[in-house]
Amino acid sequence: MWVVSATYFALGFFNIVFAWFGVICFLIPLLIAIFGGGKQYCNHYCGRGQLFLKIGNSLGWSKGRLAPRWLSSKYFRHGFLVFFLFFFVQMVWLTVEVAKGIETLHETIHLMWSFDVPWHWAYRTEITPWKAQFAFGLYGIMLTSLIVGVILTIVYRPRTWCVFCPMGNMTQQISKLKAGKK
Ligand code: SF4
Numbered sequence: 001m002w003v004v005s006a007t008y009f010a011l012g013f014f015n016i017v018f019a020w021f022g023v024i025c026f027l028i029p030l031l032i033a034i035f036g037g038g039k040q041y042c043n044h045y046c047g048r049g050q051l052f053l054k055i056g057n058s059l060g061w062s063k064g065r066l067a068p069r070w071l072s073s074k075y076f077r078h079g080f081l082v083f084f085l086f087f088f089v090q091m092v093w094l095t096v097e098v099a100k101g102i103e104t105l106h107e108t109i110h111l112m113w114s115f116d117v118p119w120h121w122a123y124r125t126e127i128t129p130w131k132a133q134f135a136f137g138l139y140g141i142m143l144t145s146l147i148v149g150v151i152l153t154i155v156y157r158p159r160t161w162c163v164f165c166p167m168g169n170m171t172q173q174i175s176k177l178k179a180g181k182k
Pocket of ligand 1: 047169
């Protein structure tokens with residue numbers, strides 16, 4: 001599946017419309033967890049997780065060091081989930097504002113939760129502005145998690161990102177709820 005993930009980022013680099021496929025990466029893990037599949041998505045189907053393994057193990061880029069323990073602490077994982085959801089809601093809010101005509105389309109991607117990076121070359125296919133805005137926003141979120149995950153893979157171990165990944169955390173919480181745990 002790492003090929004699918006790499007292809008997604010390559011396609012989004014050239015044409016932002018393809019960023020919409022990222023919705024699948026948000027919905028499928030949640031649906032699998034909701035319907036009782038637990039963390040099967042993480043264990044078998046996540047292209048991003050497999051990409052980290054490819055980079056870290058197969059290419060040998062990982063230093064293989066242990067990550068700091070606080071990265072996997074409950075406080076950091078849940079705090080990061082709230083932080084992530086805040087930016088996700090902000091992205092959806094901007095999409096709504098563009099749809100209402102309050103804001104114009106931003107042909108940029110918001111990287112590392114801080115920088116607006118020009119990405120106008122990828123807007124090749126004219127689509128409804130809010131659809132384009134959502135694509136730019138989603139691609140920024142996906143690319144940011146990839147960059148952070150690759151850096152952590154290199155500095156520590158492959159899939160260090162996974163210990164606090166918001167999707168992994170959400171599927172874990174859903175699985176716990178379904179199992180009747182608090
Ligand atoms: S924790 Fe996140 S990045 Fe890691 S395998 Fe699961 S969904 Fe993918």
